[in-house]
Amino acid sequence: VTPVLLVAGYLGAGKTTLINHLLRHAQGQRIAVLVNDFGSVNIDAALIEADDGEVLSLSGGCLCCSYGADLVGSLQSVLKRSPAPQLVLIETSGVAMPAAAARTARLVPGITLGGTVVLVDASRALALQADRYVGDVVQQQWREADVLLVNQVDRVDESTLTRVRASLQAIAPHALQLELVQARVTLEALLALATAPTTPQRVTHSGNAPFVTCSLAVPRHITQEALQTWLAQHAPSLQRAKGLWRDRHGQGWLLQAAGSRCEVSAFDAAPLAGTLVLIGHSDDFDAKRVAQSFADFMATMAQPH
Amino acid sequence: MASASHAYAMPITIYPARKIITMNRSRPEATHVAVRDGRILGVGSLDELRGWGTAELDERFSDKVLMPGLVEGHSHLMAGALWRYTYCGYFDVGDPDGRQVPGANSLTAVISALQSNAPSDGPVVGWGFDPIYFGSQRCTRHDLDAVSRTRPVGVLHASGHILNVNSAALELAGFLRQGIDHPAFPLGADGLPTGELKGPEAMMPVLEHVGLSRNFLGGDETGMRAFAKLCVRAGVTTATDLAATLDDTSVETLLRVTAEEAFPVRIAPMLRLLGITPTHAVQRATALRERSTDMLRLGGIKLVADGSIQGFSARLRWPGYFNGAPQGLWYTAPEVMRETYALALQAGLLVHTHTNGDEATAMALDCFEAAVQLHPARDHRFTLQHVQLADAAQFKRMQALGLCANLFANHLYYWGDQHHEVTVGPERASRMNACRSALDAGVALAIHSDAPITPLGPLFTAWCAVNRSSASGRVLGAAERLTVPEALHAITLGAAHTLRLDGEVGSIACGKRADFCVLEDDPTAVAPQALKDVRVWGTVQGGRVFAA
Numbered sequence: 001v002t003p004v005l006l007v008a009g010y011l012g013a014g015k016t017t018l019i020n021h022l023l024r025h026a027q028g029q030r031i032a033v034l035v036n037d038f039g040s041v042n043i044d045a046a047l048i049e050a051d052d053g054e055v056l057s058l059s060g061g062c063l064c065c066s067y068g069a070d071l072v073g074s075l076q077s078v079l080k081r082s083p084a085p086q087l088v089l090i091e092t093s094g095v096a097m098p099a100a101a102a103r104t105a106r107l108v109p110g111i112t113l114g115g116t117v118v119l120v121d122a123s124r125a126l127a128l129q130a131d132r133y134v135g136d137v138v139q140q141q142w143r144e145a146d147v148l149l150v151n152q153v154d155r156v157d158e159s160t161l162t163r164v165r166a167s168l169q170a171i172a173p174h175a176l177q178l179e180l181v182q183a184r185v186t187l188e189a190l191l192a193l194a195t196a197p198t199t200p201q202r203v204t205h206s207g208n209a210p211f212v213t214c215s216l217a218v219p220r221h222i223t224q225e226a227l228q229t230w231l232a233q234h235a236p237s238l239q240r241a242k243g244l245w246r247d248r249h250g251q252g253w254l255l256q257a258a259g260s261r262c263e264v265s266a267f268d269a270a271p272l273a274g275t276l277v278l279i280g281h282s283d284d285f286d287a288k289r290v291a292q293s294f295a296d297f298m299a300t301m302a303q304p305h
Numbered sequence: 306m307a308s309a310s311h312a313y314a315m316p317i318t319i320y321p322a323r324k325i326i327t328m329n330r331s332r333p334e335a336t337h338v339a340v341r342d343g344r345i346l347g348v349g350s351l352d353e354l355r356g357w358g359t360a361e362l363d364e365r366f367s368d369k370v371l372m373p374g375l376v377e378g379h380s381h382l383m384a385g386a387l388w389r390y391t392y393c394g395y396f397d398v399g400d401p402d403g404r405q406v407p408g409a410n411s412l413t414a415v416i417s418a419l420q421s422n423a424p425s426d427g428p429v430v431g432w433g434f435d436p437i438y439f440g441s442q443r444c445t446r447h448d449l450d451a452v453s454r455t456r457p458v459g460v461l462h463a464s465g466h467i468l469n470v471n472s473a474a475l476e477l478a479g480f481l482r483q484g485i486d487h488p489a490f491p492l493g494a495d496g497l498p499t500g501e502l503k504g505p506e507a508m509m510p511v512l513e514h515v516g517l518s519r520n521f522l523g524g525d526e527t528g529m530r531a532f533a534k535l536c537v538r539a540g541v542t543t544a545t546d547l548a549a550t551l552d553d554t555s556v557e558t559l560l561r562v563t564a565e566e567a568f569p570v571r572i573a574p575m576l577r578l579l580g581i582t583p584t585h586a587v588q589r590a591t592a593l594r595e596r597s598t599d600m601l602r603l604g605g606i607k608l609v610a611d612g613s614i615q616g617f618s619a620r621l622r623w624p625g626y627f628n629g630a631p632q633g634l635w636y637t638a639p640e641v642m643r644e645t646y647a648l649a650l651q652a653g654l655l656v657h658t659h660t661n662g663d664e665a666t667a668m669a670l671d672c673f674e675a676a677v678q679l680h681p682a683r684d685h686r687f688t689l690q691h692v693q694l695a696d697a698a699q700f701k702r703m704q705a706l707g708l709c710a711n712l713f714a715n716h717l718y719y720w721g722d723q724h725h726e727v728t729v730g731p732e733r734a735s736r737m738n739a740c741r742s743a744l745d746a747g748v749a750l751a752i753h754s755d756a757p758i759t760p761l762g763p764l765f766t767a768w769c770a771v772n773r774s775s776a777s778g779r780v781l782g783a784a785e786r787l788t789v790p791e792a793l794h795a796i797t798l799g800a801a802h803t804l805r806l807d808g809e810v811g812s813i814a815c816g817k818r819a820d821f822c823v824l825e826d827d828p829t830a831v832a833p834q835a836l837k838d839v840r841v842w843g844t845v846q847g848g849r850v851f852a853a
Binding site: 010011012036037066068069070071072073076093094095097100103104106107109133134136137 | 479480485486487488489490505506507509510579580581582620632634635636637638639640641664667668671
């Protein structure tokens, strides 16, 4: 079973930068990259070993090809290659809806969809979200993300960044936000973020979801042990949880939980503004009650021992 | 001079005709046209033409009516390629060999047509299927299993966006299984796909299993020849292939076939911007332009902004679809449109853009305005294609920006009732393909069939623009009707203008190509309601005579 990761986001959000970055740091993993638009991927010339017009063969066993209108066929033929790729990255077009691409990728047997990573250019996010032509498309892309990679955060001031965060939070409360410069994130981190320990049912966009999400800001004084203790109380009603935060020493943490399993690991790329996203079924998960419980817990944590 | 004496040596042929409708202001009507070296030497009376010297009088058209060769500004070569498969449409149509093929008025009739035309082995393929005329009954794999249980069977819908297949085809493609969860694969009560594949994501993996290769859409030699026959039957001497991939092999084929002495139609393919960047598209189109011949006009670029109205994938302005369907899709991002326009304007290339919904038209207008302000161009002929929901204000902007409109008049007939009842509602349906508003705003106007989506036939298209009647006989916006002369202009000089060919074709005048549409009846003399019934004898193309 080959893991597949969808890389989506509006034109210019940094999808290609991310893919180039991942290819440059593939560290021996054979990655197959499927792109919608061949010409837009400026693969480092040094990486290219052969180009037969259809497939770019890259060093380390990686390859890149375009899928045009036939994602299923291209994915099938990439999986049949020898040696088989260990990971497939699908870069969707800038106006594509990630959930639709994910459903199409799932038509191919022999893959497991790791998740959907949607890139956001922090410097254009607010304008794009209000754009008269593509605003609805951009917002829908965000809604369909498992992970929002907020890119180019070094190009905006703090107040803009705050507004971008709030906007993403309001539009895509279930998605984890990760803030980056030049799409610099390791493949390992990305896979960990986008892939749950088990495969929970996907939370799709509003309207048809029996799911409830609760998104919490994690302050820096909390320890990972304490957070796990609090989370354990709510485990029975949780479908899935993900968290990213930094502790008082600046150490970053990634928390992932599904059902009763919970894993916490050190995670250098964690943003300064920590978040914890909880997802449960509406019948036994009360987001308001959980948020209140978290606030009460924070209050006890803040008291001197 | 050698060339002059050579030219003098070329024989002159003078064709008398019952009537010649020239689209040429200095001689609007005439009785004779003189042809030399594939071009028009003059049009007028026999006495006037005698001045050119010794000529042979060819009287074969003396009881016919001649018009300029018709120009189809939006068609696809695939319209010819499809004829190797079984026609499954609702309406009667003429095939490339002139046989009248009856429409299928029920699913049973479709199945029996597929059965009786099935080749002895291999896949069974049909096209032009339009089950909206069969009520609420959906076609399923079980229906097509009646054609064959063992061989793959595929039937392409008229819209081109849906494919129905049988169980064997689903099995071959690996989709006859439980657990498929995709909106393009409706499931039956048994949890298995019904065989209706609603969209390219679902169609593409199955197409090759029903014998439709990915590249059969263009550059196919057999298809080109069938397309050419359709053109002759429709009086067309210049036609577009408006979404071509134009790889090296298909360009070679196009060059070779169009150069044949017996090939009767000038083809203008446009490179589809799909899977390539604007920079690559402009480089490719610039290189292709250098390879153009008289019979193959390369160098254009086609952009697609949104989807289709009847497929609910077109981008509509507020308040959206009449039946409440969600907003459609962008196929090309505004940034890409802007960049392509800017690069093409700099390179002097022609760009035609598909915009079905009025929001797509607004987006294209904004993008083009931004590009043309950066790279001013006086006579670019950039054209918006379909533009089905544009209103008067948008046509005014088009005129101000020098954009041409090629409106999809045939839609009024084939999908007019659906537009009235379901997609956009009565009011907007009455201003769909608003030819009159376009002309009143001063926009250069063409009208089209988008063959094979609807049958190639500019006189039928003109009839649609003149009558605005739906298939059920409902008139959609009499206020937007064209007069017959205006409609005839749109299918000749109008379409030629959008291709930058109006100096060479589109009217019968000295110096232009000897391209004629040869008619049995006079389209300006029949009742406007009978325009579609005007009989086409054939064509003259570059001075060569082609009987239908």
